[in-house]
Amino acid sequence: MITAQRTNHLGTESAFEVLAKANALAVAGKSIINLSIGQPDFPTPANIVEAGRKAFADGHHGYTAANGMPELREAVAEDIFTQHQTKVSADQILIVPGGKVTMAFAMLVFGEPGAEIMYPDPGFPIYHSMISFSGATPVPIRLYEEKGFSFSADEVLSNITPKTRLIILNSPANPTGGVVEKAELDKLVAGLERFPDVAILTDEIYSRMCYDGMKHQSLFSYSQLADRLIVLNGWSKTYAMTGWRLGWGYWPKSLVETVTRLAINTHSCVNAATQIAGIEALRGPQDEVDKMVAAFDVRRKLIFERLNSINGFSSVMPKGAFYAFPNISGTGFTSRELQDRLLEELGIATIAGTSFGEQGEGFLRFSYANSVENIEEALSLIAAWI
Ligand code: PLP
Numbered sequence: 001m002i003t004a005q006r007t008n009h010l011g012t013e014s015a016f017e018v019l020a021k022a023n024a025l026a027v028a029g030k031s032i033i034n035l036s037i038g039q040p041d042f043p044t045p046a047n048i049v050e051a052g053r054k055a056f057a058d059g060h061h062g063y064t065a066a067n068g069m070p071e072l073r074e075a076v077a078e079d080i081f082t083q084h085q086t087k088v089s090a091d092q093i094l095i096v097p098g099g100k101v102t103m104a105f106a107m108l109v110f111g112e113p114g115a116e117i118m119y120p121d122p123g124f125p126i127y128h129s130m131i132s133f134s135g136a137t138p139v140p141i142r143l144y145e146e147k148g149f150s151f152s153a154d155e156v157l158s159n160i161t162p163k164t165r166l167i168i169l170n171s172p173a174n175p176t177g178g179v180v181e182k183a184e185l186d187k188l189v190a191g192l193e194r195f196p197d198v199a200i201l202t203d204e205i206y207s208r209m210c211y212d213g214m215k216h217q218s219l220f221s222y223s224q225l226a227d228r229l230i231v232l233n234g235w236s237k238t239y240a241m242t243g244w245r246l247g248w249g250y251w252p253k254s255l256v257e258t259v260t261r262l263a264i265n266t267h268s269c270v271n272a273a274t275q276i277a278g279i280e281a282l283r284g285p286q287d288e289v290d291k292m293v294a295a296f297d298v299r300r301k302l303i304f305e306r307l308n309s310i311n312g313f314s315s316v317m318p319k320g321a322f323y324a325f326p327n328i329s330g331t332g333f334t335s336r337e338l339q340d341r342l343l344e345e346l347g348i349a350t351i352a353g354t355s356f357g358e359q360g361e362g363f364l365r366f367s368y369a370n371s372v373e374n375i376e377e378a379l380s381l382i383a384a385w386i
Contacts, residue, residue, distance in 0.1 A: 011129030014355035051280035068095025102249030111136035121357035149178025172320020
């Protein structure tokens, strides 16, 4: 068989590999504490599950509109207004099977050989993978530990070339738990006026997980970007719905037709019952979300304190999402060595910083989407072992 060149450029998400290895060790009888997984350890709230169950029972078994049910798109537009006080048209919302699909569509729309796309490093590995798959050149945006894993706007602006088509931003961020500083964002947006052809993809999938009373700084608040802004968000993290596969993208008017065609050409639509559950998630009570975020906050403070008490580890305070990204260079191990040894010798699953880009060397990602007891036990074991 002769396959397309681009298939050689497809990367992966190591979280799934670590999960497979941890599962194999568990089957072999080893006790495992999984701090590698990027999904809430809570069930989907009962009112949402019930809405999905009822939708199936009521006969919602067929195709829906490719861009999503009108009522769901309206509910998303209302939610954007509630969260960010920005009025958007429901016609610019595309419902997709999970947040990743908006990412993939953006790369397919902008990426081709000769184009450049900028992405955060360390960052979600699928950015780099899908940019390369599209044929475009991935250009890293360096995140600085000393800036709480924010970027330097001056550096981003100075790396823009005539080939730059798209800049990807992610805040709150995976894997760092970092939140972009408002001052850097203001500077970047102001500087982008000089580059009117460069589009922005902002991945805001962790937007509801901000701590210390901080409000999420969405790019929706920069109205000057409206005609070149793509916003990625969805239900996976906020409503503990990773397995339902439901996400939304906000697209510039000029691209709505193209991305709707991409949906028609790939998945046709998201399954109807899941979309109905998604309406309940947005319009129903939000107290389960608040409870989940409060529980994450307790664990965030605990993991920050415990990580900093381990010899050779130092961690900045994560400000969002449910990840800590300690610097482990003081241990003398590489990220990958430490990931492997913690898993094999202690049964603790974490992810090497290098799985998130070159700038991740010297760091390890811990997900604190796990119980306080498990976090305490894992960190005590690591401290003793180190
Ligand atoms: N964006 C980021 C930064 C993520 O961490 C993830 C999942 O881990 C996604 C997008 C994808 O979310 P979904 O499961 O909805 O596709």
